[in-house]
Amino acid sequence: MDGAGLPETRSACPYCGVGCGVLLRPDGQGGMDVRGDPDHPANFGRLCSKGSALAETVGLSQRLLTPRIAGRETGWDETLQLVADKFSEAISQHGPDSVAFYVSGQLLTEDYYVANKLMKGFIGSANIDTNSRLCMASSVAGHKRAFGTDTVPGTYEDLEEADLVVLVGSNLAWCHPVLYQRVLAAKTQRGTRIVVVDPRRTASCDGADLHLALRPGSDVALFNRLLAEIYQGGAFDADFLRNTTGFDAAIQTAMGDDVSVTGLSEQELAAFCKLWVGTEKVVTIYSQGVNQSTSGSDKVNAILNCHLATGRIGKPGCGPLSVTGQPNAMGGREVGGLANMLACHLDLENPDHRNTVRDFWSSSSVPEAPGLKAVDMFRAVGDGRIKALWIIHTNPAVSMPEANAVQDAIARCPFTVVSDITANTDTARLADVLLPATAWGEKDGTVTNSDRTISRQRSVLAAPGQARADWDILAEVGRRMGFEDAFDYQTPAEIFREHAALSGMAGQIGRDFDISALADISDNAYADLVPVRWPVTPNRIGGRFFGDGNFFHADKKARLLPVSWRPPAAKTGPRYPYRLNTGRLRDQWHTMTRTALSPRLSAHLPEPFVDLHPDDAATAGIEPADLVRLSSRAGTGILRARISDTVQPGQLFASMHWTGETAPSARIDALVEAATDPVSGQPESKASVVAMTRYEAAWYGFAVSADPMMLDSEYWALARTAAGYRAELAGTLVPDNWEIAARRLFAKPNAEAITVQDRVRGFARIVLHDNGTLLGALFVSPRPVAVARDYLIALPGGDAQSALSGQPGQDVISPGPVLCSCFGIGVNTILSAIETQGLMSVDAIGVALSAGTNCGSCRPELAELLLSVQNREAAE
Numbered sequence: 013m014d015g016a017g018l019p020e021t022r023s024a025c026p027y028c029g030v031g032c033g034v035l036l037r038p039d040g041q042g043g044m045d046v047r048g049d050p051d052h053p054a055n056f057g058r059l060c061s062k063g064s065a066l067a068e069t070v071g072l073s074q075r076l077l078t079p080r081i082a083g084r085e086t087g088w089d090e091t092l093q094l095v096a097d098k099f100s101e102a103i104s105q106h107g108p109d110s111v112a113f114y115v116s117g118q119l120l121t122e123d124y125y126v127a128n129k130l131m132k133g134f135i136g137s138a139n140i141d142t143n144s145r146l147c148m149a150s151s152v153a154g155h156k157r158a159f160g161t162d163t164v165p166g167t168y169e170d171l172e173e174a175d176l177v178v179l180v181g182s183n184l185a186w187c188h189p190v191l192y193q194r195v196l197a198a199k200t201q202r203g204t205r206i207v208v209v210d211p212r213r214t215a216s217c218d219g220a221d222l223h224l225a226l227r228p229g230s231d232v233a234l235f236n237r238l239l240a241e242i243y244q245g246g247a248f249d250a251d252f253l254r255n256t257t258g259f260d261a262a263i264q265t266a267m268g269d270d271v272s273v274t275g276l277s278e279q280e281l282a283a284f285c286k287l288w289v290g291t292e293k294v295v296t297i298y299s300q301g302v303n304q305s306t307s308g309s310d311k312v313n314a315i316l317n318c319h320l321a322t323g324r325i326g327k328p329g330c331g332p333l334s335v336t337g338q339p340n341a342m343g344g345r346e347v348g349g350l351a352n353m354l355a356c357h358l359d360l361e362n363p364d365h366r367n368t369v370r371d372f373w374s375s376s377s378v379p380e381a382p383g384l385k386a387v388d389m390f391r392a393v394g395d396g397r398i399k400a401l402w403i404i405h406t407n408p409a410v411s412m413p414e415a416n417a418v419q420d421a422i423a424r425c426p427f428t429v430v431s432d433i434t435a436n437t438d439t440a441r442l443a444d445v446l447l448p449a450t451a452w453g454e455k456d457g458t459v460t461n462s463d464r465t466i467s468r469q470r471s472v473l474a475a476p477g478q479a480r481a482d483w484d485i486l487a488e489v490g491r492r493m494g495f496e497d498a499f500d501y502q503t504p505a506e507i508f509r510e511h512a513a514l515s516g517m518a519g520q521i522g523r524d525f526d527i528s529a530l531a532d533i534s535d536n537a538y539a540d541l542v543p544v545r546w547p548v549t550p551n552r553i554g555g556r557f558f559g560d561g562n563f564f565h566a567d568k569k570a571r572l573l574p575v576s577w578r579p580p581a582a583k584t585g586p587r588y589p590y591r592l593n594t595g596r597l598r599d600q601w602h603t604m605t606r607t608a609l610s611p612r613l614s615a616h617l618p619e620p621f622v623d624l625h626p627d628d629a630a631t632a633g634i635e636p637a638d639l640v641r642l643s644s645r646a647g648t649g650i651l652r653a654r655i656s657d658t659v660q661p662g663q664l665f666a667s668m669h670w671t672g673e674t675a676p677s678a679r680i681d682a683l684v685e686a687a688t689d690p691v692s693g694q695p696e697s698k699a700s701v702v703a704m705t706r707y708e709a710a711w712y713g714f715a716v717s718a719d720p721m722m723l724d725s726e727y728w729a730l731a732r733t734a735a736g737y738r739a740e741l742a743g744t745l746v747p748d749n750w751e752i753a754a755r756r757l758f759a760k761p762n763a764e765a766i767t768v769q770d771r772v773r774g775f776a777r778i779v780l781h782d783n784g785t786l787l788g789a790l791f792v793s794p795r796p797v798a799v800a801r802d803y804l805i806a807l808p809g810g811d812a813q814s815a816l817s818g819q820p821g822q823d824v825i826s827p828g829p830v831l832c833s834c835f836g837i838g839v840n841t842i843l844s845a846i847e848t849q850g851l852m853s854v855d856a857i858g859v860a861l862s863a864g865t866n867c868g869s870c871r872p873e874l875a876e877l878l879l880s881v882q883n884r885e886a887a888e
């Protein structure tokens with residue numbers, strides 16, 4: 013990969029909170045090569061499948077390049093004046109709380125700081141909240157309750173030094189793949205044991221010594237059992253407990269809690285407690301299975317209680333580790349992006365903190381009361397209290413619970429501005445004003461990853477069209493609203509320095525986030541900034557917090573909290589008998605606006621599905637590959653059934669990724685109710701209740717095409733392929749003529765057609781071509797379509813005749829669905845190599861085929877495939 017061309021530039025991956033370093037080599041034509049940065053302390057050169065495919069997502073085909081007002085392309089001057097006028101008008105007529113910003117943990121720190129300063133310092137409202145409310149709010153609340161501030165105590169190095177790593181509600185193998193690889197490497201080297209606590213058997217379980225498939229929402233009861241055993245076994249650290257308060261109450265509550273609600277056996281519980289209590293160096297990693305819950309904050313504190321009671325915190329190889337989702341979830345917390353926070357981990361409700369920030373900003377006032385949290389914010393939009401709304405770098409029409417109501421609310425809002433890199437999102441479609449932002453690869457600033465390491469994102473591509481950086485757009489609106497001096501920024505470096513200076517004042521009043529040693533950083537030094545873990549003060553750089561027993565409550569002591577188990581808000585019953593869990597897939601990022609541009613990433617799981625247990629499939633009369641209809645009090649959906657014992661009976665799992673752009677009936681947040689944690693305001697995205705029936709399709713279709721398709725059937729799901737597009741379709745009304753339907757689908761009214769139709773039995777095959785070159789092929793069947801999809805997707809642009817049979821000729825072996833997306837290697841290819849070459853290990857597969865040797869994200873699935881062959885052979 014080293015070689016000719018322009019020099020490489022260091023930057024950071026824009027996806028997950030691992031915060032991997034990347035080396036970018038632009039090709040001078042708008043493209044680039046991407047590889048892992050061997051010197052970055054998060055990844056030491058590794059990348060996962062998403063990071064490896066970054067170069068495939070920087071094209072301009074879907075980009076928004078010009079500001080738009082009501083769909084009309086405009087210039088910046090007119091557009092930003094309109095934005096400033098509309099916000100000013102709403103404020104003067106209805107007060108500052110009639111406007112709101114909804115922003116994102118994917119903004120760079122500099123963007124985020126400006127947004128927060130504009131709203132809290134100058135507009136004079138705290139109505140700025142962020143998608144981190146859906147993500148990290150419970151961790152923030154838990155940290156603040158226990159430590160007095162939102163501090164992540166440990167570092168990634170702890171993963172190499174731990175003897176036990178417990179993953180609670182975290183599918184690390186798919187969501188933080190490079191960290192999972194670090195844990196697996198440690199397992200090989202020092203025999204680290206891994207426990208997974210998740211109702212679902214995930215890819216992360218493949219490397220685990222123990223999987224506790226607890227009942228949804230019962231984590232507090234599990235950790236209370238652990239705390240009780242820590243106490244009864246005398247495993248608490250009496251010395252360390254002097255730095256804490258609340259131990260007795262926490263123990264008492266823990267002993268009174270009912271562990272049977274976890275559904276785990278006495279043996280499983282004993283095994284877990286024995287491992288945890290008996291291993292000094294334990295890191296407990298937790299993520300959305302903990303946070304996204306109506307008892308999310310209590311779950312966090314139940315975990316923190318165990319670490320505090322044993323003093324296993326802030327020491328090498330020990331501690332709780334809240335892995336952050338978005339690349340700058342931590343930066344957003346640092347700048348105070350949440351409606352109840354101020355910049356630099358200062359608290360909105362603390363008058364000293366407010367005054368410090370107000371004086372520093374020379375602003376007239378800083379609001380005293382917290383602003384609206386995400387769910388309440390969109391409710392306020394819906395009932396007309398918010399007159400002007402600005403959504404930046406997030407897609408709430410897809411990702412918020414009760415997404416249909418959110419969509420309606422945004423549509424009804426008198427004035428909505430959306431800043432995005434594309435106009436093709438469900439949210440952007442509802443905007444009055446669209447602002448084109450520069451994208452990753454084009455913009456400059458900093459991000460903070462899960463272990464407090466600040467890294468630079470650097471631009472290597474020119475801003476296309478009229479696109480401008482988010483901080484720059486925000487600052488200009490601030491100036492046009494009359495705050496010229498406060499938003500007189502020319503570069504992100506200036507903003508960074510200001511934030512660093514404020515953090516010094518926060519440090520002086522006893523806050524953890526202090527990067528004041530960077531307050532005078534020169535433009536050149538900022539340009540060259542190497543990854544650095546905060547704090548960064550004249551006396552201290554990086555390191556762990558709390559090993560010394562000093563916490564951030566006024567008395568310097570940590571709090572153990574008495575917390576007891578509560579069930580999820582929604583109850584299953586005859587009407588809604590299933591519990592719907594939602595989450596992520598290996599190769600897609602959220603609402604897919606970037607990852608779905610990559611054919612490689614789209615190949616892993618190209619269609620939305622719902623996992624259901626075989627027993628439930630039998631009860632509901634659902635067969636493999638059927639479509640199912642899900643319905644909840646909030647909405648309905650149609651998804652492909654994947655019958656699987658990875659989920660427990662009564663539970664379903666669906667991913668959060670699909671949207672109006674890719675599969676409208678699978679926009680899963682349409683079904684998720686907006687119940688929230690009373691402390692953090694975080695919604696319970698993982699425990700909705702739904703009904704499930706077979707979707708009685710009259711026809712099913714599968715289509716491949718070279719060009720975009722015009723999809724309008726009741727069910728459809730679209731994905732990119734190397735040769736164009738693929739789509740799954742279904743409906744309840746059969747068109748009169750499939751050829752006409754196919755011409756409409758492919759938008760090719762005049763193309764030559766080869767048509768095979770059996771109207772009586774309901775089969776059809778239509779191949780449209782141009783002189784023998786395949787333009788599009790549609791396969792229709794009254795049952796789920798059985799054709800060789802992985803064979804067909806390669807054909808558009810090639811020989812049309814080869815498509816007609818839907819299957820490869822006898823001499824061609826179909827590669828099967830892609831498993832290793834880095835090298836595009838299919839399941840059949842791997843199976844055949846395992847069988848013919850007698851491969852015995854994942855490494856042997858790598859040697860034979862390269863599969864699994866780049867990012868390693870598919871290694872758990874390779875291991876499972878190997879096991880399935882070995883089990884089959886053993887049974888034969």
Ligand SMILES: Nc1nc2c(c(=O)[nH]1)N[C@H]1C(S)=C(S)[C@@H](COP(=O)(O)OP(=O)(O)OC[C@H]3O[C@@H](n4cnc5c(=O)[nH]c(N)nc54)[C@H](O)[C@@H]3O)O[C@H]1N2
Nearest residue numbers: 181182183187228229299300301337338595596598601602
């Ligand atoms: N590939 C990929 N990686 C990503 C992202 C992405 O979109 N795609 N997004 C990033 C972001 S923003 C985030 S926040 C992280 C999220 O990373 P994770 O939190 O690891 O991902 P999820 O799949 O949302 O949920 C994790 C697990 O919680 C489990 N769970 C559900 N209910 C419970 C429960 O009651 N208790 C317990 N213990 N577990 C439960 C689910 O079964 C699921 O396996 O991923 C980041 N990384």
Ligand SMILES: Nc1nc2c(c(=O)[nH]1)N[C@H]1C(S)=C(S)[C@@H](COP(=O)(O)OP(=O)(O)OC[C@H]3O[C@@H](n4cnc5c(=O)[nH]c(N)nc54)[C@H](O)[C@@H]3O)O[C@H]1N2
Nearest residue numbers: 146147405406407411431432433449594602603605668697
């Ligand atoms: N059911 C369910 N719902 C969930 C979750 C779940 O587990 N289950 N998880 C929740 C969590 S943890 C999260 S973090 C959220 C994520 O949900 P969202 O934040 O809504 O999802 P993204 O697709 O990341 O949205 C980012 C948007 O920013 C745009 N964009 C990209 N780059 C830039 C840029 O540089 N500037 C600007 N202005 N825009 C840009 C993208 O095109 C995209 O439209 O979803 C939440 N919703």
Ligand code: SF4
Nearest residue numbers: 025027028032060063
């Ligand atoms: S683990 Fe993957 S998605 Fe996350 S930062 Fe690293 S390369 Fe990017």
Ligand SMILES: [Mo]
Nearest residue numbers: 146147337338
């Ligand atoms: Mo997230």
